[in-house]
Amino acid sequence: MPAWRMTRPLAPRALQDSRRLGVRPVPVLQPLRWLALGWRDLRRCPLPGLLHGLALAVFGIVLALVAHRHFWLLTGAFTGFLLVGPLLATGLYAISRALEHGEPAALATAMRAWYPDDGRLVVFGVLLAFAGTGWVVTSAGLITGLSPHPIDNPMDFLRHVVLAEHGHVFEAWVALGALLAAPVFASSVVAMPLLLDRRVGVLGAVLTSWRVVLENPVPMALWAVLLTALTVLGMLPLLLGLVFVAPWLAHASWHAYRDLVVPAGSVEHA
Template sequence: MNRTAVCSTSPHIALPCVYRVDWSRPFTWLREGLGDFGRNWMLSMSLGMVFSLFGYAVVSHFLYKSHLAMALTAGFLLIAPFLAIGFYGISCKLEDKAAGEDKAFACIRHNAASIGLFGLLLAFILSGWERLSAILVALMLRGDVVSLGPFSFSVLWAAEHWQFVAAYVGFGAVLAALVFAISVISLPMMMDRTVDVVTAVITSLTVVRQNFVPMLVWAAIIVALTALGIATLFVGMVVIFPLLGHASWHAYRDLVQAE
């Protein structure tokens, strides 16, 4: 494994060293995540099924409220890092062969305050995205598009909606990139060691800065697989969500120096 350690110094925050990795490492994380999924497939798939059914139920419930249907579908990427903590915990447990069955939950309990605070941060960002989505829909879509019958994403392919699609995707991409940068290793790090939210976020931003190309590849994989899962009416999420959750734990392990 070819990695280069980069250590940052700060007079106020004790930051761990991070590693620079090759652009292809995200595919290794996926393979390792698949291994964790296979070793604990029953629990992983059960959790994946819960989130799949929940996602489908929420989006279906808001089909008659177009901006909410769009905001929640796209917003899944914003809160997914927090929803995946169960899969981080399973991978954490699998690392310790001697650990009891409650190891997955112990990984959460020992730093629950910081993890909860980060969850609130993501919830606040999702709330802001919902308001922004409502404003874009109100300003740029005709009333008949958003009010007649259940909403269908196919209506957005019409030529007259290109400005709305461009603005919606643009704002959404910027927000998703921000969330990705602050969360790519934050939650696994807070589960692995007792650090506060600020330290975890700064470490995550450092990881992204030192591994810009690998992080682009990793983000593209996450977006592509998530889009596939949503396009299958969330059925694909039964496997895709656990896979990405386990792989994210291995990304953290590969990118941040152990204590």
């Protein structure tokens, strides 16, 4: 185990890790700049990003084909699919970092990011998966408990929940989703690229991510809306839009991290 992970108890070490990183306030419309820079990176090094996006789209299509008759399995699969998105984009963060430093960037650059010398990325990915599972269970309980009709497939959900003439089940479901998604977003918005880039613990990365959101509530709210809207748009044309949208947002997320987090010299590079 690396010495930097053993020097202090977990909570004090996490606080120290986070405090060694500055948080920069940004203008409200700064997320639009991140999208522009992300698109530039995708154009400069398209192959790794398009392969990542194609893999995600194919995986999503397979999920839909396998689970289309099992609504909660389908919902859980796609929820987990979206929540672990930051982990799946790890290789593309490495591409953007290489481009930023003027280093060669290729598919091998992205692949090397999947072989870290510690388990921090894996731990964070597991935490995101647990968050997705929790949402699916909570969501299923809400819909099953409040809907007057059984919900067995996507058409049932559309007919009896989304388009229901009476009751507010859909509104309650959306509100609950937003309530549960907000802390996950706040915990992960810069955590994954930070874990790739710096020698900080998982909890230290999460605390830094929360500091970013608290320091920039309006820009980060806009960023959350853009991430959600573009992802949904990418999923509409049979998920094929994800081929371009997923790598675009991944590269943009790297630039969000670089804009928002000010690394101190005492925090080592990963």
